[in-house]
Amino acid sequence: xxxxxxxxxxxxxxxxxxxxxxxxxxxxxxxxxxxxxxxxxxxxxxxxxxxxxxxxxxxxxxxxxxxxxxxxxxxxxxxxxxxxxxxxxxxxxxxxxxxxxxxxxxxxxxxxxxxxxxxxxxxxxxxxxxxxxxxxxxxxxxxxxxxxxxxxxxxxxxxxxxxxxxxxxxxxxxxxxxxxxxxxxxxxxxxxxxxxxxxx
Numbered sequence: 001x002x003x004x005x006x007x008x009x010x011x012x013x014x015x016x017x018x019x020x021x022x023x024x025x026x027x028x029x030x031x032x033x034x035x036x037x038x039x040x041x042x043x044x045x046x047x048x049x050x051x052x053x054x055x056x057x058x059x060x061x062x063x064x065x066x067x068x069x070x071x072x073x074x075x076x077x078x079x080x081x082x083x084x085x086x087x088x089x090x091x092x093x094x095x096x097x098x099x100x101x102x103x104x105x106x107x108x109x110x111x112x113x114x115x116x117x118x119x120x121x122x123x124x125x126x127x128x129x130x131x132x133x134x135x136x137x138x139x140x141x142x143x144x145x146x147x148x149x150x151x152x153x154x155x156x157x158x159x160x161x162x163x164x165x166x167x168x169x170x171x172x173x174x175x176x177x178x179x180x181x182x183x184x185x186x187x188x189x190x191x192x193x194x195x196x197x198x199x200x
Contacts, residue, residue: 004069007073008069008072011073012075012076015039015084016039018080018084018087019031019035020035021084022084022088023090023091024091025091026091026094038079038087039075042075042078042079045078046071049121050125053121053125053126054125074121078117081113082113086106086107086110089106089107090103
């Protein structure tokens with residue numbers, strides 16, 4: 001996880017450095033405004049695309065975490081693909097080496113490229129979210145199956161214990177019956193002896 005976060009941080013740094021470099025000699029304040037605005041626009045667009053791609057899918061805590069991870073990963077990727085090129089064209093337009101018509105055409109081309117990228121990302125985001133939901137569903141089913149299996153094992157153990165207790169009770173009753181029979185037999189023998197003594 002730390003490796004992924006460091007990779008995302010590196011992508012953001014690369015995106016910012018590329019934009020800063022492509023803006024050339026423009027005022028630093030204007031560079032910062034351009035970088036902040038460009039990054040914010042990419043963030044909004046990426047979040048919007050993610051929302052469109054997953055609005056029909058149930059969001060869980062895990063998928064919410066994956067949403068944040070994916071968003072912060074693709075914002076700098078989209079920025080690296082589009083913003084430095086637009087920054088370069090903007091710089092040339094600002095200093096008069098690029099006329100408005102050409103600048104507008106380049107902007108439209110970059111917009112179309114961005115749109116294609118966002119459509120691809122929309123499909124990709126949907127697949128990722130569906131995989132996460134399926135994985136969570138499978139884990140829940142597996143946990144339920146394990147719970148049922150443990151319940152069956154517990155019930156079987158209880159049944160065996162009950163059977164053993166019943167058998168012990170029957171065995172004990174049998175012993176008691178034998179003891180009672182022995183006592184009766186001894187009493188009969190004793191009585192018979194006493195009768196013989198009296199007769200003699």
